[in-house]
Amino acid sequence: MTALLAYTIFGLVTGGAYAVVASGLVLTYSTSKVFNVGHGAIGMVMAFLYWELAENRGLPQWLALLIVVGGCAPLFGLLIERFVMRRLAGAPVGITLVAGVGVLVGLIGAAQAIWPPQARPVRPFLDQLGVHIGQSFVSGHDLVTLVCAVLVAGGLYLLLNRTRTGLAMRACVDAPELAALYGTRPDRLSALSWAIGSALAALGGILLTPVVQLDYVTMTLLVITAYTAALVGRLRSLPWTFVGALGLGLVQSYAVAYLPSSQFWISFRAAIPALLLFVVLLAMPQSPLRIGGVRGSRGVAVPTARATGVGAALFLGVVVVLALLVGSVVAGQLALGLVFGIVLLSMVLLTGYGGVVSLGQFTFVGVGAVTVARLGSSSPFALLLGALVAAAIGALIALTVLRVSGLYLALATLGFAQLMDKLVLQSPIAFGVRAACRCPSWSSPRPRSCCWPPGCSRSSGWVCWRCGADGSGAR
Amino acid sequence: MHRRAALIALVVCALIAGCGSRLTDEQRAALVVPQGGGGTQEGTAQGEDGAVPGTDGTAGQPGANNPQQPNKQPNPPGSIAGACQGTGGATDKGVTSGEITIANISDISGPVPGLFQSAQQATKAFVEYFNATQGSVCGRKLKLVSFDSRTDSGGDQQATSQACEQAFAMVGSMSAFDQGGGPAATACGIPDLRASTVTAQRQRTPVSFGAASNVVNLVSSAGPDLVKSSFPGAINHAAYLYLNADASAQNARSMQKAAEARGIKFVYSQAIDITDVNYAPYVAKLKETGAKIVYWIGSAQYAVRLQQAMRQQGYTPEAFITDPTAYDPQYIRQGGAAVDGTVVYTNGALFEENNAQVALYKQWLGRVAPGAAPSYFGMFAWAAARLFVTTAAKVGPQLTRKAMLDAVRGVHDFTAEGMVAPQDVGGKRTSACMTLVRLKGSTWGRLAPASGYSCGTLIDTGVGG
Numbered sequence: 001m002t003a004l005l006a007y008t009i010f011g012l013v014t015g016g017a018y019a020v021v022a023s024g025l026v027l028t029y030s031t032s033k034v035f036n037v038g039h040g041a042i043g044m045v046m047a048f049l050y051w052e053l054a055e056n057r058g059l060p061q062w063l064a065l066l067i068v069v070g071g072c073a074p075l076f077g078l079l080i081e082r083f084v085m086r087r088l089a090g091a092p093v094g095i096t097l098v099a100g101v102g103v104l105v106g107l108i109g110a111a112q113a114i115w116p117p118q119a120r121p122v123r124p125f126l127d128q129l130g131v132h133i134g135q136s137f138v139s140g141h142d143l144v145t146l147v148c149a150v151l152v153a154g155g156l157y158l159l160l161n162r163t164r165t166g167l168a169m170r171a172c173v174d175a176p177e178l179a180a181l182y183g184t185r186p187d188r189l190s191a192l193s194w195a196i197g198s199a200l201a202a203l204g205g206i207l208l209t210p211v212v213q214l215d216y217v218t219m220t221l222l223v224i225t226a227y228t229a230a231l232v233g234r235l236r237s238l239p240w241t242f243v244g245a246l247g248l249g250l251v252q253s254y255a256v257a258y259l260p261s262s263q264f265w266i267s268f269r270a271a272i273p274a275l276l277l278f279v280v281l282l283a284m285p286q287s288p289l290r291i292g293g294v295r296g297s298r299g300v301a302v303p304t305a306r307a308t309g310v311g312a313a314l315f316l317g318v319v320v321v322l323a324l325l326v327g328s329v330v331a332g333q334l335a336l337g338l339v340f341g342i343v344l345l346s347m348v349l350l351t352g353y354g355g356v357v358s359l360g361q362f363t364f365v366g367v368g369a370v371t372v373a374r375l376g377s378s379s380p381f382a383l384l385l386g387a388l389v390a391a392a393i394g395a396l397i398a399l400t401v402l403r404v405s406g407l408y409l410a411l412a413t414l415g416f417a418q419l420m421d422k423l424v425l426q427s428p429i430a431f432g433v434r435a436a437c438r439c440p441s442w443s444s445p446r447p448r449s450c451c452w453p454p455g456c457s458r459s460s461g462w463v464c465w466r467c468g469a470d471g472s473g474a475r
Numbered sequence: 476m477h478r479r480a481a482l483i484a485l486v487v488c489a490l491i492a493g494c495g496s497r498l499t500d501e502q503r504a505a506l507v508v509p510q511g512g513g514g515t516q517e518g519t520a521q522g523e524d525g526a527v528p529g530t531d532g533t534a535g536q537p538g539a540n541n542p543q544q545p546n547k548q549p550n551p552p553g554s555i556a557g558a559c560q561g562t563g564g565a566t567d568k569g570v571t572s573g574e575i576t577i578a579n580i581s582d583i584s585g586p587v588p589g590l591f592q593s594a595q596q597a598t599k600a601f602v603e604y605f606n607a608t609q610g611s612v613c614g615r616k617l618k619l620v621s622f623d624s625r626t627d628s629g630g631d632q633q634a635t636s637q638a639c640e641q642a643f644a645m646v647g648s649m650s651a652f653d654q655g656g657g658p659a660a661t662a663c664g665i666p667d668l669r670a671s672t673v674t675a676q677r678q679r680t681p682v683s684f685g686a687a688s689n690v691v692n693l694v695s696s697a698g699p700d701l702v703k704s705s706f707p708g709a710i711n712h713a714a715y716l717y718l719n720a721d722a723s724a725q726n727a728r729s730m731q732k733a734a735e736a737r738g739i740k741f742v743y744s745q746a747i748d749i750t751d752v753n754y755a756p757y758v759a760k761l762k763e764t765g766a767k768i769v770y771w772i773g774s775a776q777y778a779v780r781l782q783q784a785m786r787q788q789g790y791t792p793e794a795f796i797t798d799p800t801a802y803d804p805q806y807i808r809q810g811g812a813a814v815d816g817t818v819v820y821t822n823g824a825l826f827e828e829n830n831a832q833v834a835l836y837k838q839w840l841g842r843v844a845p846g847a848a849p850s851y852f853g854m855f856a857w858a859a860a861r862l863f864v865t866t867a868a869k870v871g872p873q874l875t876r877k878a879m880l881d882a883v884r885g886v887h888d889f890t891a892e893g894m895v896a897p898q899d900v901g902g903k904r905t906s907a908c909m910t911l912v913r914l915k916g917s918t919w920g921r922l923a924p925a926s927g928y929s930c931g932t933l934i935d936t937g938v939g940g
Contacts, residue, residue, distance in 0.1 A: 003759065003763055006759045007756055007759060010753055010755040010756045010759065011756075013753060013755070014752050014753040017752060017753075018752075112588055116588070116589075117587070117588040117589040118805065118808075119805040119806075119808035119809035120809070121808065121809050121810075121811055130787075135759075135762065136755070136759060136788065137787060137788050137789055139787050208752070210783075211752060211753065211780070212752060212780065213776055213779065213780055213809065215587070215776065216586070216588070217586045217587075218749075221750070222750070222752065224750075225750060225752070249753075252751070252752075252753075252756075253753070253756045256745070256756035256757060256760060257756060257759070257760060261743075261744055261745045261746070266719055266745075266746040266748075269748065270719060270748040270750065273750070327640065328636065328640070329633075329636045329637050329639075329640055332632075332633065332636050333633060336629070336633075
């Protein structure tokens with residue numbers, strides 16, 4: 001019983017951290033209709049800034065916190081809104097997601113340039129304080145995190161539901177023109193929501209830093225786990241987001257305590273956020289019939305057969321000339337470009353014509369590679385079968401996730417990709433950890449490596465994905 | 476509108492200037508160190524044309540050496556390249572009469588920037604040291620080209636393809652996903668003397684050899700035996716935690732099996748996923764199971780997180796034992812008091828003890844990368860570069876990739892003049908010898924044995940082999 005209490009407490013602390021991060025996501029989405037993929041990256045950069053002030057420049061912790069959360073972060077949010085997001089008002093989900101990814105990548109690069117890699121310890125808040133509950137100890141920092149989570153959730157709830165500003169913020173999302181007629185200024189309200197969202201990202205980042213350490217990627221990607229909590233509240237309800245965050249923290253804590261430590265269960269534990277994300281999405285009511293699928297193709301000009309033929313012939317000619325002229329190293333890089341080109345072409349079909357955003361396309365690349373590896377044949381039929389298996393899995397997942405649309409659908413494909421990565425692609429039946437599979441070479445009958453294009457020689461540019469030295473499973 | 480834009484630009488500039496931008500320690504040190512001065516040895520490190528050999532990507536010209544003309548100066552007495560003065564000419568790719576081009580491919584960028592930069596720095600340091608003080612390998616100076624494998628198997632593959640075309644051999648490389656370059660290296664037959672091979676695939680690559688000759692399935696009994704003798708009261712209550720990532724998971728399973736074979740009993744074993752936020756539940760489990768020894772395999776950053784959670788929960792095992800990635804000043808700086816008492820097993824010399832090769836490594840590292848700290852992987856990269864030179868000198872003027880590979884396969888007891896424990900480089904078998912060091916008050920000190928290494932037998936765990 002004491003142990004259960006301890007795991008419950010730890011789960012609540014973890015959930016509190018998720019809640020702070022997820023609340024910022026929900027606020028930004030519910031007031032601007034933009035799902036900020038770069039939310040974690042903003043938190044990461046602001047955490048670095050906090051380290052700079054509090055640890056490197058010696059400012060008191062509270063002052064550094066105030067400067068970053070109350071000054072730098074809102075200012076940064078205003079800039080992002082003014083120069084990036086405002087231009088995307090009303091843009092399709094795919095475009096806003098890509099803009100968010102751009103912000104994310106840019107911020108990681110900026111952080112690496114400004115703060116080169118080195119050890120950067122950050123002191124926790126109220127380090128000397130804490131409470132013993134049973135055999136466990138809740139530190140002062142944990143308490144601060146929990147209190148912040150409650151305050152943030154409560155404060156945002158009041159802002160959005162009990163103030164004129166909050167009401168106007170929500171009104172501007174649903175009908176900006178109508179809201180403007182009533183005297184609100186949509187641009188200012190959107191800027192305000194981004195400023196608050198950035199401040200919350202900063203707060204989340206600073207609170208998590210003493211726990212997860214200061215680095216460029218961990219905190220940036222941590223927010224993906226918080227997606228699950230945000231989706232419990234359907235990206236709108238702060239109370240449900242809070243419940244979702246605490247629930248996720250508890251499930252993860254109990255999983256450590258009570259699940260076996262065999263390989264399967266280790267993978268299962270890692271997949272819990274993605275599994276919950278999937279369950280939440282499946283529990284959502286089916287989206288109404290719509291012509292959204294047609295929306296994507298409406299504005300896309302389909303080239304004529306003649307233009308297609310001429311373009312294809314030109315492209316083929318360029319490839320042949322380059323293959324003859326360039327060295328093996330450059331040929332290899334160009335071949336890799338072609339592989340990525342094929343993957344991206346699938347996005348043209350799916351997003352451009354179908355109007356559906358997928359964040360899990362590379363999962364199908366993995367499925368195809370595993371199939372060919374398992375067949376152990378360099379026959380073109382193996383390639384075809386690999387594509388067919390990937391298509392079958394794609395159809396299967398489409399049956400499940402096409403119940404939802406828009407952003408939910410995009411997040412469902414992200415959840416699917418995570419599930420496949422944790423439960424299938426890393427398992428012994430697929431690539432496994434270290435060399436579970438051997439893939440065939442297209443240039444040799446002996447199994448050696450997964451390569452593309454077929455027929456290329458080993459010295460003249462081949463591309464291998466996931467299959468390394470001797471064709472064994474690699475990531 | 477313009478005024479508003481100007482105001483925003485001003486604020487951004489003020490923000491960057493006030494809140495962020497500053498010189499790194501390395502940049503500061505580079506400014507402080509006088510260029511080309513500061514002692515006779517440093518003066519000799521630079522070529523007569525002022526070029527620094529081994530500059531990233533664009534290989535520096537070693538002194539006034541002409542790659543088409545052999546260096547006719549006799550090697551100084553005691554040179555590691557011996558007295559060979561032949562003129563074999565351009566005997567293979569990357570070899571000319573006056574120069575041997577070697578490549579180093581290490582993880583510099585990626586999710587963990589600078590992950591194995593120390594291996595590249597050490598190789599660079601060795602090249603500079605050799606060209607400046609050791610003469611030449613049968614009339615040929617060394618030229619280094621450096622590549623970034625980007626912590627990605629694809630990056631390793633691309634860099635290896637380039638190295639195949641540009642260099643005679645790959646030396647001192649270190650990549651987390653080193654399986655990527657294996658097929659390309661095998662295809663072109665380039666000798667690949669790595670600091671260490673990380674993945675089983677690379678270990679099976681016929682042209683790849685690690686100066687740290689570890690293979691996953693072979694574990695020395697010396698490690699568990701040293702732990703048993705150092706912590707006799709705790710060996711029935713051990714726990715193994717590891718990062719749920721490629722190499723860490725396999726190594727952890729293999730090492731746990733070996734420890735069990737030597738009589739250490741494990742009460743808890745668990746993987747921690749990279750995305751886990753709170754380590755307190757793991758600590759609660761450690762307390763619940765009564766673990767007295769905690770093994771950890773994973774990056775040092777996660778070791779710090781785990782130990783901070785342990786400290787916070789008031790849990791102090793008799794020993795927290797981890798791999799040599801923690802044997803690094805950054806680990807102490809990051810972890811502070813929470814990591815005090817950490818025990819690390821290593822098969823290299825201790826930086827705190829007197830060792831001529833380590834001293835040389837530190838000295839020349841300071842020249843090529845002011846402010847950089849020596850590391851375990853840097854030490855083995857230096858050792859790999861040394862092995863390359865001595866082996867190339869043995870091959871003689873007719874230096875070919877095949878001859879080099881044949882010679883490397885015959886290296887079975889390599890110590891780099893006492894810098895590392897005996898390594899079966901050619902046989903690709905884990906070193907049987909080990910030392911335990913412990914962190915005490917931010918200083919590493921020898922725990923066991925009292926001097927040198929303790930050597931045991933190799934246990935085949937069957938994991939990852």
